[in-house]
Amino acid sequence: MHELSIVESIVRIAEEQAKKFGSQRVSRIEMEIGKCSGIEMDAFDFAWTEAIKGSCLDTSVREVIMIEAKSKCSSCQTVFSVENIYDICPECGEICCDLVQGKELKISSIEIEEPVLSEKPMNYV
Ligand SMILES: [Zn+2]
Numbered sequence: 001m002h003e004l005s006i007v008e009s010i011v012r013i014a015e016e017q018a019k020k021f022g023s024q025r026v027s028r029i030e031m032e033i034g035k036c037s038g039i040e041m042d043a044f045d046f047a048w049t050e051a052i053k054g055s056c057l058d059t060s061v062r063e064v065i066m067i068e069a070k071s072k073c074s075s076c077q078t079v080f081s082v083e084n085i086y087d088i089c090p091e092c093g094e095i096c097c098d099l100v101q102g103k104e105l106k107i108s109s110i111e112i113e114e115p116v117l118s119e120k121p122m123n124y125v
Helices: 002-020 041-051
Strands: 026-034 061-067 070-073 079-081 097-101 105-112
Touching: 002 026, 002 041, 002 105
Parallel strands: 026 061
Antiparallel strands: 026 105, 070 079, 070 097
């Protein structure tokens, strides 16, 4: 499944980041997903639940920012919102329009949980 391999690579990036800061956990992850990125959100959610089990993202808060898709008309230069990449220009009806926004799929921020410096019980005696 396409979504699963994407989620797996996100988990891998998050683990690398956490490791870099000597932590085992990511407390919050924020992603930007374009409406025309080809991601099926239901499949993505399902893959997410499966892939994060036992990983550093297991208890993290996930935020997804959906990015509106926009095309630019190649003849009249109008920029307009689209539902899919084949939408035509609302101004002149041109069918050759370039998607200028909406294919995003990226991690916009990762918050790493503070590493636990010592797990030894404190001795107060
Ligand atoms: Zn146009």
